Amino acid sequence: MSQTAAQPNRLAQGGQVDRTQALTFTFNGHSYTGHPGDTLASALLANGVDLVNRSFKYSRPRGIVAAGAEEPNAVVQLGATEATQVPNVRATQQALYDGLVASSTNGWPDVQRDIMRWVGKLGSPFMPPGFYYKTFMAPASMWMTYEKYIRKTAGLGRSPTQPDPDIYDHMHRHCDLLVVGAGPAGLSAALTAARAGARVILCDEQETMGGSLLDTRETLDDRPAAHWLQATLAALAEYDNVTLLPRTTAHGYHDHHFVTLHERRTEHLGDSAPSRAGHRQSRSRLHRVRAGQVVLATGAHERPLVYANNDVPGNLLAGAVSTYIRRYGVVPGRKLVLSTSNDHAYRAALDWQEAGREVAAIVDARTAPEGDLVAQAKAAGIRVITGSAVIEAKGAQRVSSARVAAIDVDAFTVTGKVETLECDTIASSGGYSPVIHLASHTGARPVWSDDIIGFVPTTVAGVTAAGGAHGVYPLGEVLADGVEAGANAVTALGFATTVNDADLPRVAPRHEGPACALFQVPHEKATLRAPKQFVDLQNDVTAAAIEVATLEGFESIEHVKRYTAMGFGTDQGKLGNINGMAVAARCLGQSIPETGTTVFRPNYTPVTFGAVVGRHCRELFDPERYTPMQAWHVAQGAEFEDVGQWKRPWYYPRKRAGGELETMAEAVARECRAVREGVGILDASTLGKIDIQGPDAREFLGRIYTNKWQKLAPGRVRYGLMCGDDGMVMDDGTTSCLAENHFLMTTTTGNAAPVLEWLELWHQTEWPELDVYFTSVTDHWATMTVTGPEARKLLTDMTDIDLDREAFKFMDWREGHVAGVPARVFRISFTGELAFEINVQAHYAMHVWEALFERGKHFDLTPYGTETMHVLRAEKGFIIVGQDTDGSVTPEDLGMHWAIGYDKPFPWIGKRALTRSDTRRENRKQLVGLRPKDPSVVLEEGAQIVFDPNHAIPMPMVGHVTSSYYSPTLESGFALAVVKGGHQRMGESVYLPMADGRIHEADIVGTQFVDPQGERQHV
Amino acid sequence: MFHIYCPYCEEHREEEEFHPKGQAHIARPEDPDACSDEAWGDYLFFRDNPRGIHHEMWLHAVGCRKFFNITRHTVSYEILETYKMGEQPTVGAEHLAREEKTAREGKTDSVQVAEGGQQAVGASDAALASVKGAQA
């Protein structure tokens, strides 16, 4: 065979690429061509690109090693434009498309001439294992500087700085059987389950389904495996009960057979998702699958051998060499040395020779290999060196030769003379490791098998591993294992299956000799002095580093992992973990199973944030709740504040004489004055409202609130304080008696749902004998607070309710009509002024609101927002739960002794805790008012309070500011604060040292700054 | 993400519909005022953290709004059963039953047997210790 001139390593024939079409792509600024069917990796190898990255820590040149998800080096940055940048893409998993632009992620500023090269050359003394911890922990202040530099140098890829042009989506799926992996085991499992009538999802991470069948030398029914593969995929596609998901990685196995699948829908087509029939397609999709049973047919990853300089470009996995030749028609070098511990890897040498390239030798660690593939290689005239291994690769930017020697595997020594074989490629194989990642996500620990020299997964109920993932490797057995797994899974779900051996394709028998357990290859020099022998290429962890870790006393493999960074990050130890454990086991003088295994965590391969987020972004990120008057607020130019999911008007800036809008301070001052001097109106519809009914409603209220409810008559309203059973205030609000067995509770806006849950908790779990029912009516009623000295006058002609101060007293409510619609009007006040809270059904609300403003023209009715509400309530010392309290504040800390019914008969929620030693202790932080000495100062909310500003640092902090505003009424700043023993410290001075060095002084005062006698609300 | 069978809705639903509410069978003492500070502190703040069988209370928050109990294995996360308020778990019950018998004969005040409509109450310390021992 020959190759095309443009792509020096592309064979003239063979593989599954379409040579009639050329695709142009760019890597690190150079333009190349490839073909449909290529991955970025196969196209780079076809073009003879050896160097794809600099390594993470030592900045050593690195090339492509593998052909799949396990690739540790060829992790690239993708994207032709700033908006379409994607980091962390494995070149081995990225389909080639015309116009693809990629670059190295490690290797700033240039892969060829790297600034950190000296680190790699000088090597170990500067970068020992645990070097982050050792080198850069002191001085701590320099850490940020170092880290920035190291991160940039290591180049972990970068996110785009412009908005993503693509859309992503999520899909929820349910199935009887999820099969992960469409190789021979997965296909036979899926087919068996499909025939039984089960709903099956079959997903596979590659561009094309087929797994090992895509590059096997073996035949099925005496024909190339591709025939059976195509027939089986066609058969599966015929089933209505089967969903095939190619380009879909099962990246996380969560609880109860919940598996997340990342489907790359258009990432093989271009930088950004192309439109189809004028519609945008989603670039990728996250399938959230709840499966009845799961078959993990995820195959096995080949283990490289660990020898000196095994990271120089030109060192590949044996199986990857076969894949590139057989699947992509690419032979990634000219002269090969194969180092192996098993028969299976001999394929690489046979494929290489059949591609017309030279095989220098097969170096087999076994003294007497004897399988069919060994015989084939010998018959093909390939030199087989037994009892030996490649102990070191030579070469800088590319392998130039292999140093080969006889070794004693058990004694871990080089026993013979070293022979140097000229070559540009070294393929190695230390056997296979089942891909147990997904099984490991479930928490099931794998067990070591001497038979396959690897860990096989244990699984939780309902999960079965099949084929390579199960440690079963011969093709015939893999197919049978898949059938069995599929049959068992659907039988467990109640489907009838008829498993017939005749259904399976015929596989020609092949004899394989036993493999030997070889991980790290001995070198003439001891590991600590030998050239670097890499265990984890992505994280730059060497055998010597693991040995150092064990010498420093790290014996648990989990500690070794953390100390060396082995198996970290996006790699998740796919190539290196078993070799690393083997090295640790050797150093600790124990077996691999005694050393244990580390846990693999989601995600199996990286998932883009776009896919994780799906459509839950921008306006769909979180639901927004609007009151019925939202459109009016918007039309008035209100600024909005988020309160939970609610949008609430914050303030209503008006145009000043010059045409400019008021500042927030100006608007708030105007709104405050309107309420104190005229009349204002607040949209309070967001207040939580819970309708409570039942013969025991009153008893229930008495147990849940700290104060008394026995005597609250219909038509009356009471303020209530709610504590946890720890005695700490958790909510407050008013509750009105609508009828003897009927109450309406209000809660703070943000607490509506938690309070309802709280009521249900106590009713359902402790007092189910109480006959009482709770219903949320927050959205059913709109609430408008009309407040200010002119409020009664404004309402007089708008309602049939008698508003006379004696007929309708403070803390009364009345039913009637307002603006012609049924209304409940409550005389409660959160401003300290005369106030009427008008509740009407939500659909009538806008009508009533507009009618109020029509009438309000004569009174300059002023809408006010949450900021003015806060100023007004703080001037009166009314607390906001969650702002002036933080879960550590009792009613007594708030000075609300009047709201505690210690003599109530039932031990209400919170009562007992209020007499615990801690809640009784002196010096608790208590709510007080603060008046800054300088009236122009508005204290910072959260500012810490001290008694002695001259105290040496650290000063004892005695409290903090909880609410602070400027009061237009007082013409001064003022604040609420909690201060240790504050109730006993009225009139004393406190100090608030600020970050900028200023120290504010303030007087401790009462919490009621305006109308302390509370007369104005009674008028 | 858990797949939880609501014993009231009689359906499996996604975890997103539920809120976890901590250890189950924590009864509020009948007479709080008779509790020592230490006993009240134990009721408020101290919870088991077993490796193995754990009875916990959940709420079908955006479903039927009912509280119910789950017996869950804290290592495998397997949900072994779910049961209504007022019912006793059957998993782990062999240990509880043995201890309950002892408790009834001895200190009847420490164990309350669930009655209709009442949340089942936890076992005596001895019973819990025996469960923990069995799981260790």
Ligand SMILES: [Zn+2]
């Ligand atoms: Zn339910």
